[in-house]
Amino acid sequence: MNARAILYEQFSDLEQQRESSLAGIWAFIASEIMFFGGLFLAFTVYRLNYTQAFNEASQHLNLVLATLNTAVLLTSALTMALAAASNKMGWKYSTLLLLMVTTLLGALFLAIKGIEYIEDWHKGLFPGSAFAWTGSDPGHVQLFFVLYFLMTGFHALHLMIGMGLILVMLLLTWKGWINSRHFMPLDVTSIYWHFVDLVWIFLFPLLYLLGAKI
Amino acid sequence: MPPVLQIIDLKDSQATRSYLTKQTLRSWLLTTDHKRVGLLYLYTIIVFFAVAASAAAVMRLNLLTPRGDLVQAETYNKLFTMHGVLMVWFFLIPSIPSVLGNFLLPLMLGARDLAFPKLNLLSWYIFVFGGGIALYALLIGGVDTGWTFYTPYSSTYSNSHVALMAAGVFVAGFSSILTGLNFIVTTHKLRAPGLTWFRLRLFVWSLYATSVILVLATPVLAMTLTLMALERIWKVGVFDPALGGDPLLFQHLFWFYSHPAVYIMILPGMGVVSELIAAFSRKRVFGYTFVAFSSLAIALLGFLVWGHHMFVSSQSVFAGVIFSFLSFLVAIPSAIKVFNWTATLYRGSISLDTPMLYAIGFIGLFTIGGMTGLFLATLAVDVHVHDTYFVIAHFHYIMVGGMVMAFMGGLHFWWPKISGRMYPELLGKMTAIVTFLGFNLTFFPQFILGYLGMPRRYHAYPEQFQVYNVLSTAGASILGLGYVLPLCYLIWSCCYGKPAGNNPWGAKGFEWETTSPPPSENFEKPPVQTEEAYAYPVPSSEPITE
């Protein structure tokens, strides 16, 4: 079966169509950066104001699991990039395999994150009525955990959306709709996945490393 | 709801195969044609406008008497919140971009459609969904925080449906983002051969600048409202000082979006006015490059001035001075536009058709709105007039006197293209004048009220303010007439208006080269741009002698 590309009627050629998809995803990512930007700003302001409380709070997070997760996510970035490249070479089955590995790594990340959340909950770190902090300045420590859960939560949500997209790409690649000539949807998914990784690359030092006693 | 435009006589030679030919509900609800999506937006925002305007009408009636005899204080709070939320997010922001922009952008670029037509339809559904949530929140009891949702009142103390309303605005925000994204990509990638950036129409430039704001500012609002709603539901402090948060952070984040949003609500109007001035002066817009870049400058500066809403919110005096200075800078690109429009009129062959009357009205009212903005950007003066009717009058001069006038002007100008029919010209002119007079009578007294010290957002007031309030209410009823009339005669014109022909105004531009209404694919054959924008014949500088 020959690789076939679909040209939508609003475009005059494939090149224009590809460039448009690319421009679209970058504009979307700019928007996403601003979305997370609000949270990062809030975190920065409060960290500057309540450094002591934030450092102390940070030390109660599980640095080992978070480091492991960073490795998992970075590996998934590699397999995602390889999947996109392998698709362009026309290697259907290796593309399928790499996409599957990427999804599984994403799932592994979520599983580890889940374990971490459960641990946090048992330690009484979840804000609200279950919050139990015996140390000093519980108000501002709780503020840290509000932001921690929001930031990692929004990141996890984006990761799940990314996994959904990859599953769709798996199906489309398997059906042959995505192939070496019609590769843009996979490339766009790949860019989105890298963005989600990158958010974590900022979250990890901000939440875990800044206050850590190593 | 959709088939308002159905009644076009198909025997008309020009309308034989237009984008309006197929008329089934399904063909409207599943359309990916940017022209139809534009009309879907038009029908939707008319509904929101009507609801929000009714709220304003009740408020104005209540303010006829100093004691506020019509509604109670809480009801009044809910009314102004409803008016603000619906007008800002569900009428003004989508008005020109989503209706006229959707309809015209691909036409002006010589493209078949937007870059992502399905995404465009999705934007509309998201918008309707968000609007549905907002209307539901109003029906089950409303919200009393004002459109600004200031914390900690919104997140802690208010007993109204704040979280639900925030959800509605949040959802509608995604529609804005997707529309902006679509416009940016389309402008970059789908321009016709020969259509370089500096041959683009000024409306396209202004839509582009608007889209940049939509894409970059709206997500910040989404996050801000999310934090506010979470604080309310989860009862944890992000902004509440009692729980360790900082209420000023909310104001910073909110105005970081909402000041640029003000420019979402005026830049497209400026673009429309550039088109109208050129078409009805038969001249290329004077200082084209300056007008184009001033749109981008306004978009950019708009991100740097949010602190002028917080002069009295315990922001440091130093920050106040900086924000005051930056706010003054916005006057430069705005004035560049006004001067260049005026210079375009000079020695133009001006015809005063309805759209031109709206455009001239826009220039006058926008100038007043902009100048009074400088009063407010001045630290000391702002302390005196902050949160008074002066502020109300100022931004209504921009939003209603500016944006709505431009929207009406644009709607009349492109109505022949949209519907294929002419509206009744004399009635149109009269309406434009009625709107202008009604508007000034409504809002000019509010400048005086504010300067004399009447605060905004109160349902009752001291007796000495009654004269101005009565004048304002009288003006509002005239203004209302100015909005009801076009609704009637534009619908009338769909059936009985005389066929428009391709280019009833003799204007320059791709959209006037195709049929009215255009075919689904916009152009019989793809157009090519061979000259500058607005290449009207240059009027001879010599006086004509017999």
Ligand SMILES: [Cu+2]
């Ligand atoms: Cu402002």
